[in-house]
Amino acid sequence: MFDKQIQMVDLRGQYHRLKEEIDAAMQTVIENGVFINGSQVNTFAGHLASYLDIPYVVPCGNGTDALQIALMALDLKQGDEVIVPAFTYVAAAEVIALLGLVPVLVDVDPKTFNLDPRKIEEAISSNTRAIIAVHLFGQSCDMEAILKVAGKYHLYVLEDNAQSIGAEYTFSDGKVKKTGTMGIIGTTSFFPSKPLACYGDGGALMTSDESLAKRIRMIANHGQERKYHHKLIGCNSRLDTLQAAILDVKLKHIDEFTKARQVVAGRYDEALAACDRLVIPEKSSFSTHVYHQYTIQLKPDGPDMAARRELLQNRLKEKGIPTMVYYPMPLQEQDAYKWMARMPGNIDKSAHLSKCVLSLPIHTEMTEDEQIYIIGTLLESL
Ligand SMILES: *Cc1c(COP(=O)(O)O)cnc(C)c1O
DSSP states (O other): OOSSOOOSSOHHHHHHHHHHHHHHHHHHHHHHTOOSSOHHHHHHHHHHHHHHTOSEEEEESOHHHHHHHHHHHTTOOTTOEEEEESSSOTHHHHHHHHTTOEEEEEOBOTTTOSBOGGGTGGGOOTTEEEEEEEOOTTBOOOHHHHHHHHHHHTOEEEEEOTTTTTOEEEOTTSOEEETTSSSSEEEEEOOTTSSSOOSSOOEEEEESOHHHHHHHHHHHBTTEEETTEEOSOOOBOOOOHHHHHHHHHHHHTHHHHHHHHHHHHHHHHHHHTTOTTEEOOOOOTTBOBOOSOEEEEESSOOTTHHHHHHHHHHHHHHTTOOOBOSOSSOGGGOHHHHTTSBOOSOOHHHHHHHHHEEEEOOOTTOOHHHHHHHHHHHHHHO
16 A cells, blocks of 8 residues: 555645645635625636636636536527537536537547547538537647538537646647637636636636627626626626635646646656556647546457456555546436437447546646556556
8 A cells, every 4th residue: 555545636735735825815805705706706817818818707606607608698599409529527418408409419539538520510410509629638629620610510619628727729820729718618617626726616718709708797697787687697607706816826836737747647658658458648739738637548448348447446446546437428328318419420439438448646746656656556457
């Protein structure tokens, strides 16, 4: 056993690294007593907008709300179709369904886990209005290809950037953009384990479009611009002042934290690349990788894949090493969605990934010794 409890994410360790700054920021909010819409909320939104290099950032209650508000702001009508990856977190499909829209499941590229742009066109119908590009695990979808097909069919592109904030996409002309700033609206989550995270729930939307930013702000605030004058049907979705103050501190360190995870990923890459029983995560040529997760795929393939993975997980757990399966079921197998989603093409890659992916511990506080122990134990447990 390793002499310290190994964790998927070490939030406590990271807090202790930033303790003085975080404590001071929280103390200021508590002393001021403005817990809702305190000045720290706008300050943080401004700092995040500069970091991402986008004109408008609107904070909200969580990443799922952000997706819902984004779709509401686009004024889609019942029955309109929205393309989502089949292998992903449920949030995007959920809000699509809640708004009376139809999720259309498209397969992912098993190398990057992201929406396969080559499979989008065949999924488009006369009802398709939007694509939600989910930047999974820390790297960008192939945005140039996605924007191109979206342009051809006049579709909105939304980016769910909950897992990849800080990643950079390079277009073929050399132009570099941060994830979440390339589509019409980007969304993110500040859930505690995400790359930019607070100490509870939080989220935000980003856009370059001024009138859309105004609509988003109204929708998140009961559809009102002026108090008690409700122009739109909205919701109540706010980022707490305390969370904004914490996020403002963490934002200052985001690049240093990304770097720390990249170092951890580099060590995994080096130690695991030669192992023929697994596939290490591939870095795409067009995106940097911020490693929200370090997700390997187990080989060889077979019908009992998921069972063998569980065996491995249990063996590692006995040795004090946590692992996670993101995600054990693709959307087409989920009871809530399998009957109502449209699945025009082959989505087998997503089903396959669900059986063979395994995410290893990765976080900003991981030591080299800890990692040597994880790698050694993994290799002898395979
Ligand atoms: C976490 C996450 C969400 C949801 O964020 P919450 O803040 O938990 O609502 C949405 N999409 C993706 C890809 C996520 O990882």
